[in-house]
Amino acid sequence: MNINLDLLRQATRQGVLQPGQDQRLWAFLVEQQAVAAGAAPGFKPAHILYYLGGMVALGAMTLFMTLAWERLGGAALFGIALAYAFAAALGTEWLLKTRRLPLPAGIVSALAVAMVPLAVYGLQLWQGWWAPVEEGTAVAYRSYFSHVGWRWVFMEAAALAAAVLALWRWRLPFTVLPLAVTLWFLNMDLVPLLLGGERAALFSEEGRRISLAFGLVMLAVALWVDIRSRRGPDFAFWLYLFGTLAFWGALTSLRSEGELARLGYAAINLLMIVLGTVLSRRVFAVFGGIGLAYYLGHLSYTVFRDSLMFPLALAAIGLGVMAAGVGWQRHEARLGERLRGWLPQPLRELVEARGHD
Numbered sequence: 001m002n003i004n005l006d007l008l009r010q011a012t013r014q015g016v017l018q019p020g021q022d023q024r025l026w027a028f029l030v031e032q033q034a035v036a037a038g039a040a041p042g043f044k045p046a047h048i049l050y051y052l053g054g055m056v057a058l059g060a061m062t063l064f065m066t067l068a069w070e071r072l073g074g075a076a077l078f079g080i081a082l083a084y085a086f087a088a089a090l091g092t093e094w095l096l097k098t099r100r101l102p103l104p105a106g107i108v109s110a111l112a113v114a115m116v117p118l119a120v121y122g123l124q125l126w127q128g129w130w131a132p133v134e135e136g137t138a139v140a141y142r143s144y145f146s147h148v149g150w151r152w153v154f155m156e157a158a159a160l161a162a163a164v165l166a167l168w169r170w171r172l173p174f175t176v177l178p179l180a181v182t183l184w185f186l187n188m189d190l191v192p193l194l195l196g197g198e199r200a201a202l203f204s205e206e207g208r209r210i211s212l213a214f215g216l217v218m219l220a221v222a223l224w225v226d227i228r229s230r231r232g233p234d235f236a237f238w239l240y241l242f243g244t245l246a247f248w249g250a251l252t253s254l255r256s257e258g259e260l261a262r263l264g265y266a267a268i269n270l271l272m273i274v275l276g277t278v279l280s281r282r283v284f285a286v287f288g289g290i291g292l293a294y295y296l297g298h299l300s301y302t303v304f305r306d307s308l309m310f311p312l313a314l315a316a317i318g319l320g321v322m323a324a325g326v327g328w329q330r331h332e333a334r335l336g337e338r339l340r341g342w343l344p345q346p347l348r349e350l351v352e353a354r355g356h357d
Helices: 005-013 021-039 045-060 074-098 102-126 141-145 150-170 173-195 205-228 237-253 259-279 282-303 309-330 332-340 345-355
Strands: none
Touching (some): 005 021, 150 173, 173 205, 205 237, 205 345, 237 282, 259 345, 332 345
């Protein structure tokens, strides 16, 4: 629906609006449109600058920390991290409350949360609770992002608490990013803590199963958050993304015994594609498509490597799927309504809300 000032003036002349209400309503709509433009994702120049600047700032204080910072000592790292976190929190308040720019406010709030692991690391180093840092070892702060180990669990627990506090204070969807990344890291680092050892434990069968279960829990939380926020901003995106990474990565790396297990893997990936379509979540469809292609590659190169009919049969299946897509498009409204009728009310409302975003 296109709404303009002339339309509101016409409503005033016909008695729908009281005199003067057209101007006030128009000013309100213009203000809300400006707020929405600052919050909505996209490839507008301002948005690109927000994301680029935010990623550079986040990377500078996390991924790209050099060993030179370690030489400052634990007390200095602790103080610097707290100062950055405090400044980022003040910046978030200013952007959100004064400038009413939720998108950059969310990015700055993520920076505040990202400072918490560094602060905890500095505190541990300062109090002598951390092994002395040596060149080439995996115990320096920069290894937090590249090495699996139980030592990082305390830093991750503090980051989770800070992310929850930030979400409670500001309710900005981008703040979920450091929370989801931390959960993903925690998924990997808990395995050595539970099973002993370091990186080798993560790639054991037990470690993969733990990651699989952790990913499923993350996805369940993401669905719960999605249902709770179905009429507002999308708080579930990052949880879906990193939950899928944990679940699908562990599922794909599990040892498959026999073709029946591999067929089950293909069925799970097909189910992910269906879920991605139902929930309007591309991350499921992308990873499910990759997994299905991986299974078809296994069939082609292993099971049917000497078969002349396999490529022809696979092509026929692909054309059949496309034909089903044509049939679905012709009757989409009726079929969609019938399928949604089988869903619980909250999930049906979620599908309808996300389907019309």
